[in-house]
Amino acid sequence: MTPLQRPSPISASIDFDADGVQHGFLRLPYSRDDSAWGSVMIPITVVKRGDGPTALLTGGNHGDEYEGPVALFDLARRLRADAVQGRVIIVPAMNYPAFRAGTRTSPIDRGNLNRSFPGRPDGTVTEKIADYFQRTLLPLADIVLDFHSGGRTLDFLPYAAAHELPDKEQEKRCFDAVAAFSAPYSMRMIEIDAVGMYDTAAEAMGKVFVTTELSGGGTSSARTVGIAKRGVMNVLKHAGIVAGVPETSPTRWLDMPSSDCFRFAEDDGLVESCVDLGDVVHVGDVIARIHPVGRTGQAPAEYRAALDGVLAARHFPGLIKTGDCLAVVATVEEKTESEN
Numbered sequence: 001m002t003p004l005q006r007p008s009p010i011s012a013s014i015d016f017d018a019d020g021v022q023h024g025f026l027r028l029p030y031s032r033d034d035s036a037w038g039s040v041m042i043p044i045t046v047v048k049r050g051d052g053p054t055a056l057l058t059g060g061n062h063g064d065e066y067e068g069p070v071a072l073f074d075l076a077r078r079l080r081a082d083a084v085q086g087r088v089i090i091v092p093a094m095n096y097p098a099f100r101a102g103t104r105t106s107p108i109d110r111g112n113l114n115r116s117f118p119g120r121p122d123g124t125v126t127e128k129i130a131d132y133f134q135r136t137l138l139p140l141a142d143i144v145l146d147f148h149s150g151g152r153t154l155d156f157l158p159y160a161a162a163h164e165l166p167d168k169e170q171e172k173r174c175f176d177a178v179a180a181f182s183a184p185y186s187m188r189m190i191e192i193d194a195v196g197m198y199d200t201a202a203e204a205m206g207k208v209f210v211t212t213e214l215s216g217g218g219t220s221s222a223r224t225v226g227i228a229k230r231g232v233m234n235v236l237k238h239a240g241i242v243a244g245v246p247e248t249s250p251t252r253w254l255d256m257p258s259s260d261c262f263r264f265a266e267d268d269g270l271v272e273s274c275v276d277l278g279d280v281v282h283v284g285d286v287i288a289r290i291h292p293v294g295r296t297g298q299a300p301a302e303y304r305a306a307l308d309g310v311l312a313a314r315h316f317p318g319l320i321k322t323g324d325c326l327a328v329v330a331t332v333e334e335k336t337e338s339e340n
């Protein structure tokens with residue numbers, strides 16, 4: 001970042017330093033055909049009491065992932081100031097235009113918020129949102145929880161995750177928070193391409209950063225919303241912001257040791273899953289077939305596991321295009337119980 005950057009055009013209707021519960025907006029001016037002096041109004045809640053750590057809780061970084069928004073709209077409505085020591089900042093739908101459109105990226109500029117960091121105050125709408133998180137909200141936070149799911153084109157085992165980091169002390173604090181979240185699975189995650197991610201921005205500032213993947217397919221379920229609601233309260237308890245100890249249950253630790261985890265489609269066609277999420281696979285096992293759909297009588301392409309592990313993610317829905325992520329195999333770590 002240059003020191004000469006202009007101020008963000010986004011203004012908050014709430015006071016981040018005031019005690020109590022405030023519901024308001026991050027208002028981003030957006031002049032357009034149907035609203036000359038219009039704005040994007042991103043809902044935000046701040047719950048604060050006295051001194052203490054700050055948690056920044058976000059969903060809707062991608063607009064078609066729903067456990068985070070469901071859990072965070074619910075929490076924003078219910079969390080009382082007298083239950084908090086410190087501050088909780090809740091943005092249930094970060095990329096609000098994408099969330100309202102039900103799409104991964106913004107309908108305004110096609111911006112993928114999680115590839116737009118650090119953003120620009122004079123950039124696109126999506127870049128302006130990234131810049132506001134980069135320069136205003138992340139610096140306020142001690143612990144950051146960013147909810148993801150698979151969206152309309154992926155489906156995951158429900159897991160909380162953190163990344164391997166150069167600072168091992170920071171990495172441990174992140175994994176302690178993952179353990180506290182206590183999803184059925186906990187992942188040591190690698191990214192296909194970490195450039196421009198909110199994750200990377202938060203980690204580079206030394207924050208404790210936890211993310212999730214909680215199923216997908218462009219919807220949510222009672223089970224996965226339950227995991228999200230319990231997980232967010234567990235993280236707030238772990239951070240000492242809400243009283244009590246996290247309500248943990250056994251979690252299965254998974255690892256993504258290399259890019260061999262990912263299988264990308266080299267064919268267009270119809271996906272036949274040969275194993276389901278959570279199933280054990282060995283090197284060479286067929287995990288999926290892609291059937292050509294132009295005519296009958298042609299053999300499907302077979303896609304095999306390159307690692308021993310479990311199926312952690314799969315393409316969704318039933319048709320696939322060349323280049324799409326078909327499957328992710330994660331290895332199972334020895335420690336399978338909650339270790340926090």
Ligand SMILES: [Zn+2]
Pocket residue numbers: 061062065147148149151
């Ligand atoms: Zn996502």
